Amino acid sequence: MRALLVVNPTATTTRPRTREVLVSALSTELDLEVAETTHRGHAIELGTRAAREKFDVIVALGGDGTVNEVVNGLLVDGPSGDLPALGVVPGGSANVFIRALGGPRDPVDATGLLLEALRANRRRTIGLGRVNDRWFIFCAGYGLDAAVVGRVERARSNGKTATPGLYVRSAVAQYFRGPERTMSSIELKLDAPPSDGVDSETEPSGRFAAVIVQNCSPWTYLGPRPVNPCPEASFDAGLDFLAARALRLPSTLRTVQQILSSKPDPRGREIVRRHDLSGFVLRSDTPLAAQVDGDYLGELTELRFAGVPHALRVVV
Incomplete structure (x- = not known):
């Protein structure tokens, strides 16, 4: 099986010696080529190469940012059934994606599980999110x-x-x-009614101060604790979002407590949530900060979101 291993040498939680051990383990069972990233966006280039050179598997050894770049490279020409499957060995600080898939945080354990899945030909197809021209995973x-x-x-x-x-x-x-606490400049427009049958008349009205979008649950982790604004989000459904009309201190503290709860269910007068959406648009007259998978995109005035089902095959 021909595989490309994309290694981020600056990954937060893996040492050079650990990476050598992981590469050795993978090489015993794969026709493995190793490529270390040297600059931002390099993993996108490597993902594109893996797709166009028809590798069977591409493995990302790094954090969620590395995984995101690999996926954006793989899908540069759009989803396809003959693209390499993605494997992940965690090396970042949060490792949200592999944890959301139920995988271990320890890179050695994750490598063992990856090899076991490859031997058994275990694959899972998941949906992804897309915003403007960028894919995001979670x-x-x-x-x-x-x-x-x-x-x-x-x-x-x-x-x-x-x-x-x-x-x-x-x-x-x-x-x-920052200025966000005193601003409510975001307009929100649904592309279509939610797929759970909610009528389009329930489209949120007014303006919002902040919007969090999820493609799986949880949104992120604070150490061992999951942070869950949209607990129903799933790789097998469309996109979910939580929008806050204002960021007043009492309501913000209450929302933070709710999303950190062991049974998260954020709600309140300032909160709007939607589940399983095919797409929506966020606009702001004032440029606002945007991020995907923990990667800062800069300040933008418009974000066009789409949920894309069955977009990526993952080794699990």
Whole structure:
């Protein structure tokens, strides 16, 4: 079986010696080619190469950002049944995707499970999200959460490690110092009625301060704790979102408590949630921060979302 292993050498939680052991283990059972990323976007190029050179499998060894780039490379020409299947060995700080699939966080355990799945020819086809020209696997955001991602990226570029503590400190700082708390500039338009039969008259009205989009549950993890704004989200359904009309301190604290609960069910006068959507559009006259899978996209005025079923084969 011909495989391309895409390695992010700066991955947060894997050491060079660990990566050598993992490469050796995979090489025993695969016709393996190893490629290390050298710059942002390199994994996209490698994913495209794997698709066009008809590899059987592409394995991403890194964090969720590496996985996202690989997927965007694989799907550069759109979903197809003859694309390489994706395998993941976690090497980041959160590793949301593999955990959402039920896989282990430990890279050695994940490699063993990946080899076992390859021997048994276990595959799963999942739906993905698309926003503008970018694919995403598990989440996207517009407003406050994306601004927090941008703040964390700046901290990492200054040598900080992406820990749960860094995200919490960045979220608190952005909430109190950023402009998002006092703005409600996002307009939301559904492309079609929700597929669960909800009438189109229930389309949200008014403007919103922040929107979180999920393609699976949970949205992310705070260390071991799942963070779950849209607990019904699934790889086997369309997209879900949670939109906040305002970010006043009392209601925001209540929503945070709800999404961190062991039985999350965020609700309230300021909250709108929708499940299993085929698509929707977010617009803001003022450019706002946007992110996909924890990767900061910059400040944008329009995001066009689509849920794409059966888009990717995954080795599980």
